[in-house]
Structures are given as C-alpha cells and as structure tokens.
Amino acid sequence: MQLEVKVSTNSPSDRPTKPLRKAAAVRHVEPSPPRFVEIIRVDPVYSILTMLMDAGYAALSVLIAHWWIPGALEQDRNLALYSWLFVPIVVVVMTLRGLYRQKLSHGFLDEFEPVETSIALSALGLLLIMVLFVPRLTPEQAGAIYLRPSDLVLRIWVCAAVLIPAIRLLRSFLNRWLRRRFHVGVPALVIGSGPVAHQLITRMREVKEYGLWPAGVLDDLRPNESERFEIPYLGTTGNLESAVKATRAEELIVAPSSLPDEQLARVAKQAQQLGLRVRVVPRLMDAVGTSTTIEHLGGVPLMVLNRVDPKGWQFTVKHAFDRTAALLGLLLISPLLAVLALAVKLSSPGPALYSQDRIGRDGKVFGCLKFRSMRLDDENNVQFEPEHGAAPGGVEGEDRRTWIGKIMRRTSLDELPQLINVLRGQMSLVGPRPERPEFVELFEMHVRRYGERHRVKAGMTGWAQVHGLRGQTSIADRAEWDNYYIDNWSLMLDFRILLLTILAVLRPIEN
Known part of the structure; x- marks a missing residue:
C-alpha cells in the first residue's frame, strides 16, 4: 500500500x-487588550500584585486561625501578636524561591509544590520564633484555655495551604483567559x-x-x-x-x-x-533538559546535562507503580468495562475487544487492546484500512462507528482495555502513544527524532496528548513533545500528566 x-x-x-x-x-x-491589562502584565507590577495577593491571603489565614481558637488568644496576646509574622515570612520565602518571577507557560501545577513547600517552611519558621522568643504564659496564668504555639501555627499552616494555592489557581485561570481572549x-x-x-x-x-x-x-x-x-x-x-x-x-x-x-x-x-x-x-537543544544546571569554570559558563536513563532504577519504580495501579484500576472499573463490552456486543455483530499491532519500547510489536468502536465490513477481519493520504488516528476512511463507538471515542473510554497491556508490562500509564508498524517506518524517515520515542514503553496517555495532540494532528509535534517527556521524565511529571489527562478527557474531541 x-x-x-x-x-x-x-x-x-x-x-x-x-x-x-x-x-x-x-x-x-x-485583539487589543484593555489598558489595565497592559499595565498589570509587565514587571514589576505583575510581581507586586502577585506578592500582595499572597500577603493578603496569608493575613486571612492568620485571621481564620485566630477565629478557630476563640478566647485563647485574648488570654495570650503575645502569641496573637507574633502570629502576624507569618505574613512577611511567607512572602520572603516565596521571593527567595523565585515564585514572583514571570516564566513561560508557568502554570498552577508547576508552582503547586514550591508554593506548598514555602508555606510549610514559613510555618516552621514562625513556630521556631514563637518557641525561642515569645514570652509564654504558664497554664495557671492562662486559666481554662492554655494555648501552645504549635496549636496556633498548625491552624495557620492548614489555612494558608488551602487559601494561597487557591488564589494562585484563580490567577492561573485568569492569565490563560486573558492570553487566549486578548x-x-x-x-x-x-x-x-x-x-x-x-x-x-x-x-x-x-x-x-x-x-x-x-x-x-x-x-x-x-x-x-x-x-x-x-x-x-x-x-x-x-x-x-x-x-x-x-x-x-x-x-x-x-x-x-x-x-x-x-x-x-x-x-x-x-x-x-x-x-x-x-x-x-542552546546549540545542543536536543540534549538540554529542565534539570540542566549552569556551573562556572573560572569565567567560562558550563552547562551540566543530566541524563535520564530509561533502563535505570527510576523507570523500574515507574513500571512497578504502573502495574499496581493498572491492577487496582481494573478491579475498580470492572463493572464499567462489563457494561461497555455488553453495549459493544449489542451495537453490532463482532467481538467486544480487538487487538491491533503497535510499536512499543525498543521497536517491539505488541497487540494494543481497545473496545471495538466500528462495525465490521467482514466479521472475520477487524483491521481497518486508513484512507489514502490521511494521517493515522481518528476516523479513517468510511465512518463505520457505532452509536456506542462514537461515545467511547469522544470520551476515550475505548482505550480502557489497555490497562491489561499495562498489567502485562507491554505499556505504561504515561508515555508516548504507540503507532502502527507501517506508519512508524514511514515517520522515522521523514520526522526528526521520531524513532527516539521508542526508548520507553508506550503509554495510555502522554505529554503530547494533554497538550491537545490527539486525533489527526502533527506527527512532528507529537515527536517533539514525547521526546521532551522522556528527556525530562520524573514521577512528578507522570502525576501531572495523569491529572491533565482527566481535564483533557473532559474536553473531548471528535474522533
């Protein structure tokens, strides 16, 4: 062909x-943005506004913590006064961690961990100050309500750990809307x-x-x-x-x-x-990842390139987690799988599942499982011929989707049987999406770095997919995003992709 x-x-x-x-x-x-938008997008205005928002919600956290312990702070005003140090401490810690710098595509998930860590460090710093420097009342002086510094700091930390990320999430949504709209x-x-x-x-x-x-x-x-x-x-x-x-x-x-x-x-x-x-x-852009650091030999800057080893122990941990999660997932959604299998059988003659050859890690072929979403032209043949000149993915050739097939394609439910592939060790929960052998051979000849995707196991979802590259989209773009994922892999990145996958499924595409 x-x-x-x-x-x-x-x-x-x-x-x-x-x-x-x-x-x-x-x-x-x-589209021209409103004048006030033009003003707030530039530094230092943007950084100052972000800092003021954090400080405001840190202060709100202190107020809620005071309200949380009624009567105690009226007895021990020293703790009440020193608790307000949490506000400048959290601002200083976040400043030192670079959380007020504008960065390219620096979304909520990127800063969630640094923000929560900064809040925890600020709470520990406040507790240390209170223990070392705050004059304390004895239980006898305090009367019926005796307040320990740890009780107050714990409440401040819990409030701040919820409120400050919440306002940053709102800011992230607002930034995205402004950038898309204007x-x-x-x-x-x-x-x-x-x-x-x-x-x-x-x-x-x-x-x-x-x-x-x-x-x-x-x-x-x-x-x-x-x-x-x-x-x-x-x-x-x-x-x-x-x-x-x-x-x-x-x-x-x-x-x-x-x-x-x-x-x-x-x-x-x-x-x-x-x-x-x-x-x-950088001229060596393909070798530079997010963990690259800069050192100096005399006055000469040196880029230290940290390598991700797909055959190292970190990926062994990843694959063990994959199989455990796949087993638990199959047990939890087994009723849903049974309902979908029955719906497929009732929608048209043929098997509920079909296996299609795909290329996995190190170029090995495996049978990728899916729910059948199309009517069979020949009941003995479940191989679908792609339309001439079309890129793989989505509806190829005549639209033979069944009613349940259209629903499953739109919501990606047809991919759920691939949990079995993950349990077998053929796939991973997160990784580059696998492609058919005939297309892989073609793409490796025409698409830059396409073959490097096969350094790791194929995934049920991937970095490219959560960035909108589903269906009939650019193969070169997919290869670019997939290789970025491999070169910068971490368990945290996998967790982030799984969260983004849920959001992507909630914005289904036509397949």
Missing part, C-alpha cells in the same frame, strides 16, 4: 507560508531564519499561554524563498535598535544561526541595554 501521509517535520519547506514582505506592509493584528503577551524579536526560528514562531502563535507573540525577524542573511515567514523581516542584527522602536519589542529570542558567537553576544548585550529580556536557544 502506498502511503502519502501529511506530516509536519519542522522544516521550512513543509509549512504553508506567505511571501516575505516589508515590515510596513505586514503586521500581525491581535493575546496578552509581549512582542518578541527572533534572531535567525532556520528551522528552529520557524519552530519558535509557530509555537508562539499556536500556544498563546506562553504570553509571547512574534513581532519580527532579524538575520544578517536575508531569508530566501524557501525560508518564508508570516512576520516581517526587519533586516540585519545591526538594525536591532530601530527594530525595537518599530515593534516595541520587550523580548529577544536568539535561535541558532550562521552568525559568529561573538556577534550574537554583542547583540544580546545591546538588547539588554535597550531593556529587552534575552532568551537564547
């Missing part, structure tokens, strides 16, 4: 683009005109939650016809100052290019003098 699959390969020639035009002729128009973000200039520059521009446009939008491109070599952008080419790096004035840019992103490192360093320093925040894409 000859396949003609439409995939994105992060190559400039593969993307439909418009011809380059002068900056005056091309301007990417965005494209609230900062204009950014990009240096470079290669595939990485294209990728950056595409990501800024597609994922508005990053809070950036591309205002123009600078490069000493004018992009040729095969390297077209939909944003203006603003000239060479020597035009940086005029480009900043013309676009009112606040960010500069330096992508890998043919320019000498010394010249790029000078441009970066000039951008900082102009008030821009500079972000640099």
Whole structure:
C-alpha cells in the first residue's frame, strides 16, 4: 500500500507560508487588550500584585486561625501578636524561591509544590520564633484555655495551604483567559531564519499561554524563498535598535544561526541595554533538559546535562507503580468495562475487544487492546484500512462507528482495555502513544527524532496528548513533545500528566 501521509517535520519547506514582505506592509493584528491589562502584565507590577495577593491571603489565614481558637488568644496576646509574622515570612520565602518571577507557560501545577513547600517552611519558621522568643504564659496564668504555639501555627499552616494555592489557581485561570481572549503577551524579536526560528514562531502563535507573540525577524542573511515567514523581516542584527522602536519589542529570542558567537553576544548585550529580556536557544537543544544546571569554570559558563536513563532504577519504580495501579484500576472499573463490552456486543455483530499491532519500547510489536468502536465490513477481519493520504488516528476512511463507538471515542473510554497491556508490562500509564508498524517506518524517515520515542514503553496517555495532540494532528509535534517527556521524565511529571489527562478527557474531541 502506498502511503502519502501529511506530516509536519519542522522544516521550512513543509509549512504553508506567505511571501516575505516589508515590515510596513505586514503586521500581525491581535485583539487589543484593555489598558489595565497592559499595565498589570509587565514587571514589576505583575510581581507586586502577585506578592500582595499572597500577603493578603496569608493575613486571612492568620485571621481564620485566630477565629478557630476563640478566647485563647485574648488570654495570650503575645502569641496573637507574633502570629502576624507569618505574613512577611511567607512572602520572603516565596521571593527567595523565585515564585514572583514571570516564566513561560508557568502554570498552577508547576508552582503547586514550591508554593506548598514555602508555606510549610514559613510555618516552621514562625513556630521556631514563637518557641525561642515569645514570652509564654504558664497554664495557671492562662486559666481554662492554655494555648501552645504549635496549636496556633498548625491552624495557620492548614489555612494558608488551602487559601494561597487557591488564589494562585484563580490567577492561573485568569492569565490563560486573558492570553487566549486578548493575546496578552509581549512582542518578541527572533534572531535567525532556520528551522528552529520557524519552530519558535509557530509555537508562539499556536500556544498563546506562553504570553509571547512574534513581532519580527532579524538575520544578517536575508531569508530566501524557501525560508518564508508570516512576520516581517526587519533586516540585519545591526538594525536591532530601530527594530525595537518599530515593534516595541520587550523580548529577544536568539535561535541558532550562521552568525559568529561573538556577534550574537554583542547583540544580546545591546538588547539588554535597550531593556529587552534575552532568551537564547542552546546549540545542543536536543540534549538540554529542565534539570540542566549552569556551573562556572573560572569565567567560562558550563552547562551540566543530566541524563535520564530509561533502563535505570527510576523507570523500574515507574513500571512497578504502573502495574499496581493498572491492577487496582481494573478491579475498580470492572463493572464499567462489563457494561461497555455488553453495549459493544449489542451495537453490532463482532467481538467486544480487538487487538491491533503497535510499536512499543525498543521497536517491539505488541497487540494494543481497545473496545471495538466500528462495525465490521467482514466479521472475520477487524483491521481497518486508513484512507489514502490521511494521517493515522481518528476516523479513517468510511465512518463505520457505532452509536456506542462514537461515545467511547469522544470520551476515550475505548482505550480502557489497555490497562491489561499495562498489567502485562507491554505499556505504561504515561508515555508516548504507540503507532502502527507501517506508519512508524514511514515517520522515522521523514520526522526528526521520531524513532527516539521508542526508548520507553508506550503509554495510555502522554505529554503530547494533554497538550491537545490527539486525533489527526502533527506527527512532528507529537515527536517533539514525547521526546521532551522522556528527556525530562520524573514521577512528578507522570502525576501531572495523569491529572491533565482527566481535564483533557473532559474536553473531548471528535474522533
């Protein structure tokens, strides 16, 4: 069978683009946000507002804790007075942990653990101050109600551990809404005109939650016809100052290019003098993960690349957890599985389950289980022929879905039998989604780093899927997100993906 699959390969020639035009002729128009939104999105206003919100809810936590112990604090006013130190302590701890800095796509789940840890540390600090420095009443002086410092601090900590993350969750929702509704973000200039520059521009446009939008491109070599952008080419790096004035840019992103490192360093320093925040894409971008650190040998910065070993003990723990969770999950949802199996049998003739060959870890083929969601053209054949020229996923060819099949596809319930694959050790709860052998061979030839997805077990859900890459979406984008997951894997990341999967299922797509 000859396949003609439409995939994105992060190559400039593969993307439909418009011809380059002068900056005056091309301007990417965005909805204008209200004036107050423009004011609060910039630092230091944004950081100050966030700090004030945290301080306000920390103070509310102290008030609730006082109300929680009626009468006791009236007897022991020393504790009541010193308890207000919790407010400045929690603000200082969060400041030291960098929780008031604006970051790209830094959502609620990213900061939940640091916020809760900061609150706990602040409570411990308050308790230490109270034990060491607060004059204490004896039980006789306190009368019927004797209050220990730990009693008060425990209540403050419980209140703050709920209230402060809650207001940050509300802020996260508000940020996302503003960025999607008004494209609230900062204009950014990009240096470079290669595939990485294209990728950056595409990501800024597609994922508005990053809070950036591309205002123009600078490069000493004018992009040729095969390297077209939909944003203006603003000239060479020597035009940086005029480009900043013309676009009112606040960010500069330096992508890998043919320019000498010394010249790029000078441009970066000039951008900082102009008030821009500079972000640099490392030349070894495929090897740089979130755990990468910076050290200095004399005055030379060194990037320390931490490696994730898919065959190490951490993944052994992951797989043990997978099998345990799969067993418990099968036991808990067995009534649901029985109801779905019966509905499939009643909807059309044929088996309730079917097994389809997929590629798993190290390129091994396994039978991926699903509930049958389509009528069978031939009762002895459950292999579905994809439509010529279509990417895999979703409805391929004639729509033969049954009524229960449409429901299961929309809610991903047809994937539940894959818990059996997880229990067998063929799959994981979280990992790259497995693909059919015939497509894998094709994608490995055309999609950058596609084969590296098979370093780990395939998953029921993955980092790509919770970012909207379900159904007939870009294979290159999936490979990019999947390899990010592998290179930056942690149990916490798995837990985050499982939570996001629940939210993704609540926003079903047409399959």
